[in-house]
Amino acid sequence: MFEQHSSVNCSANRNNIDALVSDVATAPVSALLAESKDFLVQRSGASLEWNPTTGTPSYIEGKLSKSMPGTPSQVSQVFLAGSLAVLGLSPENDEEFSEIDSFDWGGLEFTRLQQTNQGLPLLGAEVVVGVDAKNRVRIVTSGLRQQSAAKRSDNPIPLEQAKQIASKDLGQDLELRSEITHKTVFYPTQQQYVEAYHLTIPAVIPMGDWEYFIDVQNGDILDSYNSMKSHSFYFAPRARVYPENPEETPLATVMLRNVKSPYKQLDGEHCKVINEDAPPAKADDNYRFNYFPGNTHFDECQVYYAVEKVYQYFLDLGFRGFTVNNPYGKANNGQLAANVHIGTNYDNAFYRPSTGQIYFGDGSYPGNPHGLQDLAKEVDVVAHEFTHALIDEYRPGIFGSEGSALHEGYADYFACSLTNDSDLGEYVVPSPEKPGVIRNCDNNLRYPEAPSEPHARGRVWAGACWDLRKEVGKEVADFLIFGSILVLGTTSPTFKYAKDMLLLIDRYWCGGEYRETIKRIFEHEREIPV
Ligand SMILES: [Zn+2]
Numbered sequence: 001m002f003e004q005h006s007s008v009n010c011s012a013n014r015n016n017i018d019a020l021v022s023d024v025a026t027a028p029v030s031a032l033l034a035e036s037k038d039f040l041v042q043r044s045g046a047s048l049e050w051n052p053t054t055g056t057p058s059y060i061e062g063k064l065s066k067s068m069p070g071t072p073s074q075v076s077q078v079f080l081a082g083s084l085a086v087l088g089l090s091p092e093n094d095e096e097f098s099e100i101d102s103f104d105w106g107g108l109e110f111t112r113l114q115q116t117n118q119g120l121p122l123l124g125a126e127v128v129v130g131v132d133a134k135n136r137v138r139i140v141t142s143g144l145r146q147q148s149a150a151k152r153s154d155n156p157i158p159l160e161q162a163k164q165i166a167s168k169d170l171g172q173d174l175e176l177r178s179e180i181t182h183k184t185v186f187y188p189t190q191q192q193y194v195e196a197y198h199l200t201i202p203a204v205i206p207m208g209d210w211e212y213f214i215d216v217q218n219g220d221i222l223d224s225y226n227s228m229k230s231h232s233f234y235f236a237p238r239a240r241v242y243p244e245n246p247e248e249t250p251l252a253t254v255m256l257r258n259v260k261s262p263y264k265q266l267d268g269e270h271c272k273v274i275n276e277d278a279p280p281a282k283a284d285d286n287y288r289f290n291y292f293p294g295n296t297h298f299d300e301c302q303v304y305y306a307v308e309k310v311y312q313y314f315l316d317l318g319f320r321g322f323t324v325n326n327p328y329g330k331a332n333n334g335q336l337a338a339n340v341h342i343g344t345n346y347d348n349a350f351y352r353p354s355t356g357q358i359y360f361g362d363g364s365y366p367g368n369p370h371g372l373q374d375l376a377k378e379v380d381v382v383a384h385e386f387t388h389a390l391i392d393e394y395r396p397g398i399f400g401s402e403g404s405a406l407h408e409g410y411a412d413y414f415a416c417s418l419t420n421d422s423d424l425g426e427y428v429v430p431s432p433e434k435p436g437v438i439r440n441c442d443n444n445l446r447y448p449e450a451p452s453e454p455h456a457r458g459r460v461w462a463g464a465c466w467d468l469r470k471e472v473g474k475e476v477a478d479f480l481i482f483g484s485i486l487v488l489g490t491t492s493p494t495f496k497y498a499k500d501m502l503l504l505i506d507r508y509w510c511g512g513e514y515r516e517t518i519k520r521i522f523e524h525e526r527e528i529p530v
Pocket residue numbers: 384388407408411
């Protein structure tokens with residue numbers, strides 16, 4: 001999936017050609033029918049298919065010619081010159097075909113030709129001719145329309161005026177990416193071909209390569225559309241990051257997805273990064289955020305990358321985005337704001353419901369040997385805080401120690417599930433001073449023995465969810481667990497209540513297939529009350 005850009009709905013997408021090419025039934029004229037009948041009679045086994053919108057053949061197939069001398073391109077030209085009538089063209093007109101492409105495929109040499117009239121291309125009027133190894137024409141496909149008039153203008157408006165008309169049509173915010181280029185063509189209308197300036201306008205705002213056809217006689221906009229296909233990749237913002245953390249994954253250059261136009265700041269469809277210590281990171285002219293780990297802007301890139309990854313992960317599970325209850329996201333089309341370099345040597349990361357934003361401290365290690373390392377540099381830390389924000393988007397205001405413990409447990413579970421690693425904070429906790437990790441989902445903790453402090457008790461929930469994942473697989477477990485958050489019917493859920501939600505999701509969406517597994521893990525093994 002890639003996002004629908006606003007340019008798709010832009011009024012400059014006229015696509016008037018649609019009406020012309022979808023118009024029904026232009027019956028072939030009788031002369032053309034007679035020509036085609038003769039043509040086929042002389043070539044036994046050949047077949048012809050009519051195109052109802054042009055009234056001409058869409059294809060002719062068979063042994064359409066004898067072996068002819070010359071290159072496939074020359075054979076094609078000779079054949080077309082001798083077959084104008086069957087293609088619906090009149091020999092009296094000043095028609096020509098010029099080669100625009102050739103390729104071989106399936107044993108045939110294909111030549112693609114553009115029909116021209118008085119030296120100008122007739123837009124859309126092309127022919128493809130396939131020639132076999134014996135230099136016989138075997139296939140002709142055509143986009144030609146029945147003979148229609150094409151007249152050059154004797155009093156064209158200046159090109160500059162046409163550029164102004166198109167530019168004005170694109171709006172006052174128009175920002176060009178490079179110069180406007182032009183050709184002169186005949187543009188098809190129902191009655192005739194109209195001489196037109198074909199302008200290509202490469203723009204940053206509105207994003208696109210805008211194709212305009214301006215009537216040279218009167219400056220009318222005959223048609224316009226955006227020819228840019230995958231604009232998300234037209235520019236490719238890139239940055240160095242640690243794909244998971246500095247301890248387990250070396251620096252790599254990654255694509256930063258969904259950065260918004262003009263593609264040079266860490267402001268995207270899903271994430272905006274704020275640096276407490278410095279003005280925002282900026283990409284260079286090649287759309288690279290060129291920062292190494294010691295630079296203040298590196299963490300901005302790292303967190304942007306991580307948030308985008310986590311956001312996509314949850315979108316795949318059906319997340320609606322931070323669009324309703326998250327105060328920042330609601331005001332900013334679902335964006336999650338992430339803050340880096342919070343405080344001074346601050347040893348934590350957090351989500352703040354009042355702002356809807358997530359925050360990452362730099363950690364106090366090694367100045368403080370008991371401190372943590374930079375919390376922004378670990379994807380599972382970002383995923384943990386993101387999950388808090390996600391729960392709050394669906395179920396704001398969860399309170400009570402069990403509710404808080406569930407918050408932590410869900411946050412730990414999803415951080416581990418999406419990195420496919422049951423350890424949390426492997427990098428953040430410096431070794432060798434402390435062994436390895438902040439928490440681990442792969443545990444055997446039981447509910448009655450867990451202290452009531454939310455992170456400690458949350459480990460029971462995360463551990464039970466992780467056991468479920470080991471038994472039913474990541475996809476099913478993620479689905480059940482994500483669903484159980486959405487249906488929480490109280491702001492003070494208990495472990496028992498959340499477990500009941502899991503059973504509900506399983507019952508409704510999976511026919512109860514996992515009921516016994518859930519009950520065994522959560523009730524018998526973890527001893528969460530029945
Ligand atoms: Zn937490």
